[in-house]
Amino acid sequence: MGNCLDVPPKVDDFVSSKGHSVVGGEKGGKTKQDSNPRTALEARKCPPKRRPVLSILTFIEKGRTGKLPSRISESEILPSPHVKALSFSELKNATRNFRPDGLLGEGGFGYVYKGWLDEQTLTAAKPGSGIVVAVKKLKPQGFQGHKEWLSEVNCLGQLHHPNLVKLIGYCLDGDNRLLVYEFMPRGSLENHLFKRSAQPLSWETRVKVAIGAARGLCFLHSSESQVIYRDFKASNILLDSEFNAKLSDFGLAKAGPTGDQTHVSTQVMGTHGYAAPEYVATGRLTAKCDVYSFGVVLLELLTGRRAVDKTKTGIEQKLVKWAQGHLDDKRKIFRIMDTRLGGQYPRKGACMAATLAMDCVSSNAKSRPHMDEVLAILEELPSPKCMFISSPLEKPTIPSPYAKSPACHDTLTPRGSPLPAHMKSPKAR
Incomplete structure (x- = not known):
């Protein structure tokens, strides 16, 4: 497929996440090795799955x-x-x-x-x-x-x-x-994370949801005819009665590059806050764009904050930028963790997950892990029964978490409408 860089891509952003994908829903100390958990697991691959037929390409390329x-x-x-x-x-x-x-x-x-x-x-x-x-x-x-x-x-x-x-x-x-x-009786992950009346998800459940969603993406990316999901977000992750995660809404799915292609050039579509910056800037779509979106959702699971929160100001509006500013020192992991967890999470596991999320949302797409690597790391997170911190107050040398901000009720730009000019990323060099 031709290169679209000569003409800036049309940006068709960006779906309202409110009620968008409700299919089936009812209305310890950190070590140096911990800071890069992927290195010990890079060789692991996803188990083989049933591969889709090649003829899918004919239709999802349109x-x-x-x-x-x-x-x-x-x-x-x-x-x-x-x-x-x-x-x-x-x-x-x-x-x-x-x-x-x-x-x-x-x-x-x-x-x-x-x-x-x-x-x-x-x-x-x-x-x-x-x-x-x-x-x-x-x-x-x-x-x-x-x-x-x-x-x-x-x-x-x-x-x-x-x-x-x-x-x-x-x-x-x-x-x-x-x-x-x-029918998915527990609805979307978005509702469980951000709806005021929802019961807070436990650490174990959040990890379970992340692993299930990662397996779904890993299956799509590792198929013989690679499929790029292109709209991975909390509202598109649906939960069954046992909190098993399933990806929904494949309207924006796109066939991945084939042969010697490195990317697919396409109109920019997805949801603001979840879309990879290089994709928004150039229209070049790769599987690493899904990895970026996964990193954003993983941050949402860790922090209880939305990808974009227009009720906040400055750097706090965008989750990725806000989290990057607080994770320069992994000993301050408590600063970003969702206070609704009540401190009930393993410190090592939280650090590993935060490091993984930061790797996924790296501005350099080539440095992001593949989804099989992401899945391997998530599956190796320490047991939630070990190393629980009942309260940040038990660790006087570690700052207390920031107070959680009120839930956001913003409505993102509906799908199919142009992304405002001030929101467009600069063209990749």
């Missing part, structure tokens, strides 16, 4: 639009034994005519409703019977166009992994575009 094409054909959808075509009338009945009290959330794509289907026939079932599903109904003129819908159908129809949300079916009926997913 562009996107906010308008529905004049002619749609079922032939655009890759055949899959795991995904069934469903009628609009069945989904209408399954969601009780898309009743407002069954609304799970809303985003740029449209609305997500709770529904019930018969497990065997996938026909509409009475509430409380059959299987619970989440039905995403696309707005005909919404930010997510037909090509994103098609990308999601084809990606999740061919990609199967425990850490990817399961697509059960789809509906293509006139102007109606719907997707049917497995």
Whole structure:
């Protein structure tokens, strides 16, 4: 694919994270070796996973639009034994005519409703019977166009992994575009981290979520036909009843570089605060862009702060910059840790995770680890039952953590709208 550097890339930023990916959700001392935990684990690789078919490339390489094409054909959808075509009338009945009290959330794509289907026939079932599903109904003129819908159908129809949300079916009926997913009872990671009424996640749960999400990305990156997720963020990480993490919303997924290519040149799309700076500046997309986004989410898990918080001022608005300013001395790890943890986390594990996060969000993409290295480090974090610090006050030589700021209720720029000029990164040299 050609190089887009001669003309500044169009920036189509940047999705509102509020309610965007609610598929299935209800409304010790530090050693020198600790500072670079990746070195001892670089040789470890992800276990082999099922590889997606090469024909996915044909579809997820296409562009996107906010308008529905004049002619749609079922032939655009890759055949899959795991995904069934469903009628609009069945989904209408399954969601009780898309009743407002069954609304799970809303985003740029449209609305997500709770529904019930018969497990065997996938026909509409009475509430409380059959299987619970989440039905995403696309707005005909919404930010997510037909090509994103098609990308999601084809990606999740061919990609199967425990850490990817399961697509059960789809509906293509006139102007109606719907997707049917497995129901994820604990909703999005975003809600658990930032919703005021949510119960704080324990250290063990945060590590479990990070490992699950890393496995999902690792699977995508290590597939024979590499897939770059391109929209990794807290609202796109959904949790089942056991807090197992699954990646959702593959509308922006892109095929990775092939042959001797080092990157894919594309329009800049994603979510402000999570997108890698070199990608925003040049439109050059690589798997390391996903690694950067993962680092941002890992920082969110550690700090309880949003990637971008417009209620704050100066350097505190952007999580990465704020964290970098506080992690020059790893002995001051308490300065960034989420106070809702109550000090209940292993110091060594927190330092390792913070170091890993900083490696992931490095401004130099080449110095970022690969996702298989990230996963290996996360899986080697010290047992949460060891080295707990019950309170920073027990360590008088270590500063107390800063008081946690009020939860942010900002709304990011909707998907498909241009990124304001003052937010654009300078062009990479």
